Amino acid sequence: MTEVAGSSTAARQQAEPVVVRRLDYRPPDWLVDEVELCFWLDPRATRVQGRLRLRRADAGGTAPLRLHGGDQPLVRLCCDGAELASHAWQRDSDGLTLFGLPAACTLEIETELDPQANRALEGLYLSAGIFCTQCEAEGFRRILFFPDRPDVLARYTTTLIADERLPVLLANGNLVASGPLADGRHFARWHDPFPKPSYLFALVAGELVCRERPYRTLSGRSVQLQIYVEPRNAALCDHALASLERAMRWDEQRFGLEYDLERYMVVAVDDFNMGAMENKGLNVFNSKYVLACPATATDDDYLDIEGVIAHEYFHNWTGNRITCRDWFQLSLKEGLTVFRDQEFSADMHSAAIKRIEEVRLLQTQQFAEDAGPTAHPVRPDSYVEINNFYTMTVYHKGAELVRLLQTLLGWEDFVRGMRLYVERHDGQAVTTDDFVAAVLDANPQAGIDRELFSRWYSQAGTPLLRLSWQQDAAAGQWRLHCRQSCPPTPGQEHKQPVLIPLRLALLDASGRPCGLRLAGETEAGAPERVLRLTAAEQEFTFVDLPGEVTPSLLRGFSAPVRLEAPLTREQQAFLMAHDSDAFNRWQAAQALLLQALLAGLKAPEGGAGELADSLLLEAFHHSLTDQTADPALLALALTLPTEGYIADQLPGAVDPARVHQVREKLRGQLATRLNDALLICYRQQQDAGPYVFSGPALARRRLKNLCLTYLARSPAEEARDLLWQQARHSDNMTDTAAAMALLAETPDVAVDELLQTFYQRWRHQPLVIDKWLAWQARSQRPDCLARLCRLLEDPAFSLTNPNRVRALIGTFCQANPYHFHAADGSGYRFLEQQLCAIDGFNPQVAARLVLPLLRWPRFEPGRRVLMLAVLQRLAARQPLSRDLYEMVQRALA
Ligand code: PHE
Ligand code: ZN
DSSP states (O other): OOOOOOTTOOOOOOOOOOOEEGGGOOOOSEEEEEEEEEEEOOSSOEEEEEEEEEEESSTTOOOOEEEEOOSOOEEEEEETTEEOOGGGEEEETTEEEEOSOOSEEEEEEEEEEOGGGOOSOOEEEEETTEEEEEOTTTTGGGTSOBOOSTTOOEEEEEEEEEOTTOOEEEESSEEEEEEEOTTSOEEEEEEEEEEEOGGGOOEEEESOEEEEEEEEOTTSOEEEEEEEEOGGGGGGOHHHHHHHHHHHHHHHHHHOOOOOSSEEEEEEESOOSSSEEOOTTEEEEEGGGTOOOTTTOOHHHHHHHHHHHHHHHHTTTBTTTBEESSGGGHHHHHHHHHHHHHHHHHHHSOHHHHHHHHHHHIIIIIHHHHTSTTOOOSSOSEESOGGGGOOHIIIIIHHHHHHHHHHHHOHHHHHHHHHHHHHHHTTOEEOHHHHHHHHHHTOGGGOOOHHHHHHHHHOOSOOEEEEEEEEETTTTEEEEEEEEEOOOBTTBOOOOOOOEEEEEEEEOTTSOBOOOEETTOOSOOOSSEEEEEOSSEEEEEEESOOSOOEEEESTTOOSSOEEEOOOOHHHHHHHHHHOSOHHHHHHHHHHHHHHHHHHHHHSTTSOSSOSSOHHHHHHHHHHHTOSSSOHHHHHHHTSOOOHHHHHHHOSSOBOHHHHHHHHHHHHHHHHHHTHHHHHHHHHHHOOSSOOOOSHHHHHHHHHHHHHHHHHTTOOOHHHHHHHHHHHHHOSSHHHHHHHHHHHTTSOOHHHHHHHHHHHHHHTTOHHHHHHHHHHHHTOOSTTHHHHHHHHTTSTTOOTTOHHHHIIIIIHHHHHOHHHHTOTTSHHHHHHHHHHHHHHTTOHHHHHHHTHHHHTGGGBOHHHHHHHHHHHHHHHHOSSOOHHHHHHHHHHHO
């Protein structure tokens, strides 16, 4: 192919990475009203033609037109039918600049792509023979030269042309025409009536089957729901389809939001960098979040599928109809949509359990991000590579900020805020400030200080909330002292106070919440209140209390802060048993476990004796024998904190080997001391019948499998038999996986045989193989790393598939701190080698894998030096992707 020569074509060199800054935002000079695209699909040479109807945003403007682009060739470039003269345009390393265009014109651009060579999985690529696209954040420019920014909204018409090997041809919107062509090929034309940014463009083509069902919206419109998968997966779509239907109904009922096209399509592909993508009317999903049956998917997989299907569906309003002005506003759509999917899942199942799981994620991962070199505000101020900002902070802290609004307003008033947001901004590209303004403007009665609230978006770091109190039981008074602060983060030395809603109750000796009346108030108080903390220090005095009280603080985790409160172990045990707030019962249980672990870590020999004191043993025993509690809640309460989370709580430098040793010790002690109660509890929770995916059945499996994690460390033979029995004979993946993961923890020839049998049975099911890889990657066995190196060569593994990479390499580096942080540096070198290989073709995946290395400052000197050396070698590498470059630079800054 020949490239059109521009007289002034600049050499396309690898430019120095450019920093993009939020405050540099300027509205677009040029707008695109209509886009017509035509694709002649071919694995090695796909021809793309684009016709853009353009006009100047400001008719009197003079700015040239900027089109972003990748390194695809430019085959043709015409304006209003005539080829553009070579002096009228210029190409550089990331696009084209066009000069002297009429204020309104039609541009025709033609290019050619090689989807088969695309292993970055951005733009147009092939996954197992299926053509698909991924355009968020800046992938569309790898398909066509275009103003690839989210504030340029256009109407798209897309025509796909292919031969009979690609019978299914899909794109955004509604199907307007299709049929055979004279040359034996066939075509399909799609039109999306809703203006959208280029990042929401999608096409899919392949040999796919469709599982579908009709849906009627509350207002009576009919929509066809369709899930497209490879033929071999046709039987695995029921759960996803049912989840989609539930999500649509829920959004209608909760927020009054309905779907807006004739059909809603979901396509499952095996090669995908992320979880799923909300392209308008045509979601593309990682097959992990679509395919399920009891034999291959666990309960958690079922829940994840429901949650991700809902998440992408909810984006249709929060993301697509109302989109982001620029990528600094990413949390506008992601934080809000995560919040919405959390609320949905809470309504489908148990709200308490959903909340605990979210907070656990936040506390283990987002807090760690906030405490490290990649800390950034929910609304960042600058980036080098936007793909690096799809983070826990933007997604999950962002969701917490939306939740803060709901907590402060109550959910009915929050819904009113959402309605105003949609009414005001439908069809626009807006900012997180616009969102907050709409929600608060709808609720002037709430008296929320916008400025104070908005600091949550602009300040990085996890606020620390220190509470202390004095009790005068005789006078019936309890005085609470609150101090908030926030540690410095890169680029932000000093922080200001934020608006913290503190939900609390005061429990009497029997665990009942007392009426809460503040000094000076006249009315009898509610049993629970939300205090608004607005300053660095504040005091509240509660009066008319019946005597001694135990505070239940930050109920439901009413704000994403670290809480320091002088609760005694006896008070924690009391809260664990009696708090009417399920979240705080869990938090108290975790606090007791954490205290035991930290005490062991402080003791010189890792605590030579017992780590589990009688208070902890009794609390555990009480829980295991409690016939009234929700088994799923008990399972969460009795789960040991992860090694990573324990390490994060240590004041000084971390020695991961000791953390591992102490945690294993406590696990073993609990297993031995509570062996009988664990066995009884296990048997009680066992289901006689076949697998069903229902709340109660799921809760029983969780508690049963929690018991198993301890029983795997019990010296009793009966415990061992149970474990093997479950691994060999369970009829569902939830139970099989729980047992297999535990067996795989330690070396044993019989286990190796079992793993081998499992492999033979499932080796053609990649999603099941991911589990098999992850068990081995998480193992404590001494030969773990050597085995992983062999697995890299296994035909079931592939370095180009992100799911395989995450299962093997990601699990090892994130969930196996014991081996990843091996004192000889072997784990770090392993990661270094894989990063060097992967960065060459998939920078997004590489930039995520490197995260555990960036936490080097937290470790003891020996490890720190080894980690730093790897980072320095990476920094010196040529070539190095912009993605990995930015991550490594931040760690070395
Ligand atoms: N926007 C996707 C979501 O729903 C995530 C995503 C980002 C997918 C970038 C692909 C690429 O959260
Ligand atoms: Zn999303």
